[in-house]
Amino acid sequence: MYEHLVLLKVKDSFTAQQQEAAVKKALAFKEAVPGILSISAGIIETENPQHKQGFALALRLTFEDKQACLDYDAHPAHQAFLQEIGPYTEDIIIADYPF
Secondary structure, three states, X not given: OEEEEEEEEEOOOOOHHHHHHHHHHHHOHHHHOOOEEEXXXXXXXXXXXXXXXXXXXXXXXXXXXXXXXXXXXXXXXXXXXXXXXXXXXXXXXXXXXXX
């Protein structure tokens, strides 16, 4: 199996409603993209700003294998999501690892 973790720092112009909509769209990847075993996504609620470091959204996807993760990256649903949130994104951290 292969894990894909994402943290997104977004601009102030990305409203709470838009963040909630982004989470729902990310969760829909499970039905749209082959190879995803599980997914979770949410708005970060970490209270300590030192720990949060301005990041607002988190996603965790578990794939069958590394190839499924690579296929997801190129998938039209993922690419459309990136296009939609791209203008609101300030920074992103991605960590991928097998387990």
